[in-house]
Amino acid sequence: MGNDAESAGTDVGRRIAEQRSRVGLTVAEAAERAGMAPEYLAYLESSMAPNPSQAALIRLAAALNTTPGSLSGAGLNLPPGQRSAATSTLLESLTPAECRQYLAEGGIGRFLFVEAGRGPVAIPVNFRMDGDDVVFRTSSGGSVSAGLHERRVSFDVDHLDDALGEGWSVLVTGKARVITDPDGLVHAEALHIEPWAGGDKPVYVRLTASQVTGRRIRVAR
Numbered sequence: 001m002g003n004d005a006e007s008a009g010t011d012v013g014r015r016i017a018e019q020r021s022r023v024g025l026t027v028a029e030a031a032e033r034a035g036m037a038p039e040y041l042a043y044l045e046s047s048m049a050p051n052p053s054q055a056a057l058i059r060l061a062a063a064l065n066t067t068p069g070s071l072s073g074a075g076l077n078l079p080p081g082q083r084s085a086a087t088s089t090l091l092e093s094l095t096p097a098e099c100r101q102y103l104a105e106g107g108i109g110r111f112l113f114v115e116a117g118r119g120p121v122a123i124p125v126n127f128r129m130d131g132d133d134v135v136f137r138t139s140s141g142g143s144v145s146a147g148l149h150e151r152r153v154s155f156d157v158d159h160l161d162d163a164l165g166e167g168w169s170v171l172v173t174g175k176a177r178v179i180t181d182p183d184g185l186v187h188a189e190a191l192h193i194e195p196w197a198g199g200d201k202p203v204y205v206r207l208t209a210s211q212v213t214g215r216r217i218r219v220a221r
Contacts, residue, residue, distance in 0.1 A: 012052070013045040015071050019064045020045075033063035089166075094214030099170045102157065102214065103129050108196055109157040111136065111205075113176075115143045122156070128191040133208050134172055135179075137193050137201035144205070151176060155207055170214035172207065179204040 020030045027045070031038040036056065044050040044060075052060070057068040064071075094102075106128040115121045123144055127136040134155050138144040153176045158169035179188050188204040195201045 011073055012050055012071065013047065015073060016041075016060060016064070017045045019066050019071065023064055025064070030060070030063055034059040036060075088219065090218045092216045092218065094168070094170065094216055096212045098216075099172075099212045099214040100129070100132065102159075102168060102170050103134070103172075106193070107157065109134070109136075109155050111138075111144060111176075111207075112154040112156060113144070113151060124197075126193050126196050127155070127157075128193050130187070130191060130206070132212075133206050135188055135191055135193065135204060135206050137195055138203045138205060139199065139201055140203050144203075153207060166216075166218055168214060168216040170212065172209045173211040174207050174209040176205050176207040179206050 020027070025033070027041050028038045031041040034041070034056075036059065040056075041060075044052050044056075054068065057071055061068045061071055107126070108124055109127050110122040111125050112120065112122050121143070123138075125136040125138060125144075127134050129135070153174070155172040156169065157172075158167065160167035179185055184206075185204060188206070193204075
């Protein structure tokens with residue numbers, strides 16, 4: 001399924017194909033879940049003008065564990081939180097164990113540190129967890145790796161579901177160091193951290209946590 005997204009005809013088709021590949025489904029399997037013909041799903045993924053109905057997007061989103069807006073691309077150029085807040089929400093503090101559950105699968109987070117001559121900055125990076133440590137890749141010679149050794153820093157990961165009006169955020173604080181020893185580099189490379197933005201990212205950074213906190217917003221039911 002690796003070439004499905006590459007052969008998609010439009011952005012809508014590409015998003016459908018990418019999400020289907022991400023959840024590990026064939027066209028036939030995804031179509032069965034969505035209650036549509038495999039030929040129609042293949043058409044949506046490959047046509048230059050698919051124009052799926054809202055009902056089809058809703059069924060596909062449910063089958064692919066995502067939202068209709070994510071498949072259609074609604075709001076991709078806007079920051080999250082454009083919709084009004086839900087009328088009845090609960091703000092909960094997360095336990096350290098709950099925070100680590102949210103971080104367990106890795107993904108994209110923001111590395112927070114003080115840059116000389118500028119002050120606090122936040123850099124988005126791909127990361128994986130190694131035990132309780134955050135490990136990520138960055139470019140050589142950049143501000144992230146310059147003078148980083150044992151500097152006190154933070155790492156933020158969050159998610160906001162505009163459709164449901166719910167979300168969570170986790171903040172990890174500790175000390176970071178560039179991994180330089182050969183055994184440590186071999187171990188970090190085995191985590192298979194793939195830079196989402198591409199490019200050459202040869203430097204591995206390990207953040208050892210001293211404090212982990214988080215919050216979750218839920219709609220009261």
